[in-house]
Amino acid sequence: MSGSLVIAGLGPGAEHLVTPEVQAALDLATDVVGYIPYVARIPTRAGLTLHASDNRVEIDRSRHALEMAANGARVVVVSSGDPGVFAMAAAVFEAVEAGPALWRDLDIRVAPGITAMLAAAAAVGAPLGHDFCAINLSDNLKPWAVIEKRLRLAAEADFAMAFYNPRSKSRPEGFVKTLDILNDACGDSRPVIFARAVSTPEQHIRVVPLPQARPEMADMRTMVIVGSSTTRLIERDGAPIVYTPRSLGA
């Protein structure tokens, strides 16, 4: 038996943002593995088994997927957004590296998806149109000191910044500190975009100047993008367009 493992990105939520590559992998799958709300997006059908698991069990989930693939199943591990950006691909490869040698020779493939920062950027204009960075604000897996250092260096580099996992109920203080650091390090009133549940019916987007950004504007379903010093607003009827020009215009 020759199994396979595809680590697939479902995009931010809308079905029209799922690539044909990912859809084809799902159509051929015998088993779909992932976090409960992402597996819930997959329609049931004959011949397909859904394996939904809770958050924070990424390595167990990866091992389970690899075991099934090693036994001949056509497994798809689903992530929201892109699997390579703060999602399941790194977890699966951690499990591969720590696991039995035969897992290295499995047919494993990553199918990219539209990651949240690109969908959020598209929804407001083009705030990531010039150099930028992406930072996971969760301190589950790294010390806060590393996050603070990266925020200050990113501000000094004048990157636009995209923040994943800005705020959870269990550690709301991290995003409070993030905004304090940015107000201190940026020294101007660049725009901050709070983009919640982008591309879904619950999409809600707010754009405020940095000094007016408040921690409670974000939750774990919110993507936060902070413009660089050159990011501009085009005012018009309705929501403004936010974009970062290609040139520094200095």
Place this chain on the structure above:
Amino acid sequence: MSGSLVIAGLGPGAEHLVTPEVQAALDLATDVVGYIPYVARIPTRAGLTLHASDNRVEIDRSRHALEMAANGARVVVVSSGDPGVFAMAAAVFEAVEAGPALWRDLDIRVAPGITAMLAAAAAVGAPLGHDFCAINLSDNLKPWAVIEKRLRLAAEADFAMAFYNPRSKSRPEGFVKTLDILNDACGDSRPVIFARAVSTPEQHIRVVPLPQARPEMADMRTMVIVGSSTTRLIERDGAPIVYTPRSLGA
């Protein structure tokens, strides 16, 4: 007449990486506008006019697209990858801001796509699985001193780095300097990924330790990704897997 303008990302090359949203916009378009090789990807059909233009005329192309939309056309501006990442979205919004007031009230929408760094990352594993930055190495639109400053700060922040437009025939020296700076600033032998023409039949990928990276390994069709200090290689038969773990593992 009510025209519209969709700024659409075609992804890195493969048709199975074009989102259904982008395909639907193309199916409804009366006019498609873009750089010659990207417009060449769009099949001709009755009722559709293709407007291909050369590189470095992004503002003229944007104005033309906006004028047609203002006159009632259903226009799609096509970019490779994602239009919001070093591509046409920022150029269109620059033209909107500088143009007649009525352009601000046009029906303008950005349809995201799979940007090159995500496709390149997926092709080798998950090198962007932790914090990272994206830098356009072209100095057409910004001074070299800014690029150098950002490279040094990104190295200090220990971001993985994705480089767009690493090298052109007209300015080959920039990427030579980039590698010198990285060898100086990183002080270790993290992996460098050269991913050319990802997802196309010409795809070619090479992974080398930073001290062995050479300028001629990149051209303008190459995406370059430099791992962080924690990026790992999983050796196996065939090409190694390159990934950055979720945790710092310190």
